[in-house]
Amino acid sequence: MQRNITLCGCGWLGNYLLPVLADDFQVLGTTRSPHRAEQIKKNGGAVYLFELGDNPSELCQQSENATVILNIPPGRHHQEFNTYSQQMCSLIDAFMAHHARHLIFISTTSVYGEKERIVTENSELIPQTGSAKSHCTIEAYAKQRAGDAATIVRLAGLVGPDRHPVTSLSGKQLSQANRVVNLVHIHDVVIALKRVVEQGAASKTLHLCSLVHPTRKDYYTQCAMKMALPLPIFDEDQKEVKGKQIDASASWEYLGLTPKYASPFDMII
Template identity: 45%
Template sequence: MTQNLVITGYGWLAGYVGKALAGDVNIIGTTRSHEKCLALKDQGIEGVEYTLGDDPEVVCRHLSNATLLLNVPPGRKSTHLETFTANMTALIDAALSAGVRHIVFVSTTSVYGDSTNELINETSATAPQTESAKAHVAIENYLLAKRDQIDVSILRLAGLVGPDRHPARSLSGRELDAGNKRVNLVHIHDVVEALKKIIGSAPINGILHLCSLSHPKRGVYYIDASKALNIEPPYFADTENSPSGKVIDAHKSWEQLGVSPQYSDPYSMF
């Protein structure tokens, strides 16, 4: 019997995952849009119209012995995320009752905050500063407390880059400070390779970092990226200062996954 992979929030990242795993697993994707459901059907994916906070039964009917990929980020402009967190934990409870086999949660390295200059590994303490990061930590902790019941994989992603997505574009032409802060990025190709391992092989029950292995100053890197992308560069202060900011160490996670990241250097991402 083909394994079910249920992806909540079938957006940009899920599109790459779906293409990579098509034919290997039976993919069900949730979306808030009826039109998107129809578009997913044309791609061979069963679309489920669902908004976080709705009755989860429409999702749970697919979850018996399945993998659930939770990929529903809070809105970027949201400041009070208690409802988002409550809805996510309610969906997790419903999934457990439905007999889900494995939950993969797409989290973020922002759970560590931005006030440290340390090398951060998978066991480092979280220090969330934004409301979004605090919500991610709350959901992570809720899931980690369930590891005696099911396999739980927490993926803390650095800033995402892809063939059609690079943060240099959103920084173009802006005047910014802290050019000496280090860059923590990950390419969608490497994220997909990690997810193929996690979903297709024995699940990894714990926390993983997905990040490149080098960390240039952003005041240097984004200028070079802008030149390569032929866009107006941003203007950074403090670039000449000594490097500062957190470094996400992902060596152990890539080794645990058995994946050698193709985009281990952010300069290979443009």
């Protein structure tokens, strides 16, 4: 088994993922923040200070023949998305020039847009936001450049012990009461990504999402009640259940895993 992993981007997700990988692999974690560098060391990884757009030559030399996990999100400003795509594609080129054995790109289910439908790993991509369009571009380039060594992992909305969407929605007037939610818990993401690494290079596109999809009104109302937060107030302008529903059953089966947090109701803090 290949023992070298380069985790490009050690933000919120990476902070949970790195210590689990470090139990069994030698992990090189990148960050642009000296403060986060100390956390990477505490989690068992080696550190390389790197910001997207920097010259990647030395980083890639240290990552020769490694499994590379690309976990660098785009910025929040629309004018940055084209630059983000170009820089990510250049980074992929650099890693592949140094013989990356497995390229894992952390993408998003927003690449499917908001068209009402059940979405599988083979559904049509209909990106609507700048971020989603960038992710589509990078996904396609990773597949072209890395071929059978490229694995795309599309994440639903992330939830964790210190992160839940209801904290920003409580007490607010909200629409789309009957739109379904697509969420995944960080625990299940970490276990799944470790399994992807263990299984090795494979030309696969995977979904990581819970198996149950309650409506926004039902879910966030119950979350607020259980967490003793002000209830969100939903407009009653939509009667039927709407929105895309991410079907991740085939991906969980491929990984040989059953998510611990199979329902978003299991994720309520």
